[in-house]
Amino acid sequence: MSTPCDALKDALYEQLTRLTSAMSHPKRLLTLDLLAQGPRTVEVLAREIGMSVASTSQHLRALKQARLVESEKSGLYVTYRLADEYVYRLLDALRDVGDSRLAEIEQIVRQARAGRAFEPMTRQEAMQCLRKRESVLVDVRPKEEYDAGHIPSAISIPLAELDQRLEELPKEKLIVVYCRGTYCFLALQAVELLRQKGFRARHLEEGVRDFSASGVKLETG
């Protein structure tokens, strides 16, 4: 009892698995997350994901064939970027499922904290510090995400730009950074960088998602 629909459905799901297959490799997922923060060349990506340029190129080809990324050649360099807004949201949805379903991820995060260096701040602590003007709150997500909604009174310094914008931050205050959610690593990386540069820095236990989920009205623009 094979209906005309069935052949179609098979073809459709085969196409959709082009997307999921392309995302089924840790380095490719990491690549997408990096590209979500901004375009990059092959060489830069290779360094960031810790693979050979040849491998990186192959992975990028896989992503491109699935139309998850686009590339543009200018001179010697090929710059890759995320294909569009929907890919961005797909990554987000994936993180959400990971967050809600994979206990293993919880554990990874907890282990990270066991190292002690990355003890997170609770919302209460952070808000108190902020009210007493002992700290500044920094949103290290890409600018677009900040614009779409951020914690009130936070300033935007995307992780990618942090290195060049250190002079905007007060050395004497505590820098509190946050990103998307509990297990988004942008904030951790920011803390790492800031401490290297001699700042006092900590990250918020919760991310924007948790704030908005618990009823805090986010600012936009």
Add this chain to the structure above:
Amino acid sequence: MSTPCDALKDALYEQLTRLTSAMSHPKRLLTLDLLAQGPRTVEVLAREIGMSVASTSQHLRALKQARLVESEKSGLYVTYRLADEYVYRLLDALRDVGDSRLAEIEQIVRQARAGRAFEPMTRQEAMQCLRKRESVLVDVRPKEEYDAGHIPSAISIPLAELDQRLEELPKEKLIVVYCRGTYCFLALQAVELLRQKGFRARHLEEGVRDFSASGVKLETG
């Protein structure tokens, strides 16, 4: 220059690929889509996806290990269901990317129409018929999705229940069905079934997504 973060990140992305790998098989994706419409037993699923029970069971195990589905044994039968709301949204996000990025999907849909039997109705046509009371509009998505927002004046008959609720539909009118979007096959399957049962039936070219995208206020509840 490997930072403490890097090890964590690797572990995290490895965990996230458990999700995408589990979704990287056409039959497993189809299985998730079916489970999104309601829980099913292994045998039923096997029939619906067109595989042996043994294979189906193995695929279900893969999905379960990734925590995308849950199972419950009662008596002889094991019933599988989608793990939670977020998995649902992940599937949705995936369809959206497919819709926006994969020209191949467009083509599959167009090919289906070339077969002629499934010529879709435009919104204008449908609305005209509806105003003249020559047709009824049926939303064949799962009840939850209907409740979350549907085209005004549509009634809800989930595809899964259509077979048992045929007597609610007027034989003399044209049945216009719609589902999520252009290439969601729920509506096509509904049309197929309705025609088999002697109804006149067609499907809307657009789905809820397109309606809401073009500014139509959806009804809820």
Add this chain to the structure above:
DNA sequence: ATAGTATTCAACTACTTTCTAAAATAGTTA
């Protein structure tokens, strides 16, 4: 018990994916 049914498991083969290393391509500079 015994037979029967739904589901899972194990072992095997065929196929696909991934990494590496080396070669090829394409654009730039001297």
Add this chain to the structure above:
DNA sequence: TAACTATTTTAGAAAGTAGTTGAATACTAT
């Protein structure tokens, strides 16, 4: 033109994935 750089391609070995078959498990009914 040749030398150089960024990227892509290719071929091959190693690892992983998928479908089949037949057997094992677990529950029900007699």
